[in-house]
Amino acid sequence: MNLNDFKNLALSFPGTITHPHFDRIAFKVDGKRIFATLQESVESANIKLPVVEQSVFCAIGKSAVYAVPNKWGLQGWTTFELKNLPEELVRDALNIAYMDVIKPR
Numbered sequence: 442m443n444l445n446d447f448k449n450l451a452l453s454f455p456g457t458i459t460h461p462h463f464d465r466i467a468f469k470v471d472g473k474r475i476f477a478t479l480q481e482s483v484e485s486a487n488i489k490l491p492v493v494e495q496s497v498f499c500a501i502g503k504s505a506v507y508a509v510p511n512k513w514g515l516q517g518w519t520t521f522e523l524k525n526l527p528e529e530l531v532r533d534a535l536n537i538a539y540m541d542v543i544k545p546r
Contacts, residue, residue: 450528457469476488
């Protein structure tokens with residue numbers, strides 16, 4: 442998957458906007474909750490998954506999908522090395538992250 446495809450896919454979810462987030466681009470729903478970030482310089486995205494789903498994607502993606510190595514990773518934030526992954530896998534992860542963010546709390 443390439444950077445432009447990731448941006449277009451993330452922005453295809455209703456109510457999604459972009460916002461600068463440190464050295465990344467954040468994808469937010471209704472300007473509030475971040476469900477993904479993109480670091481263009483290394484062609485990676487961090488996607489916020491439920492912890493159970495995180496383990497599934499890490500098992501499927503092998504070395505190109507892994508938990509962020511800190512407390513953020515324990516909360517479901519997962520790194521996806523985009524150039525090493527098929528679009529379908531990233532699309533599924535984004536969909537799960539988006540649905541998790543928009544569900545009522």
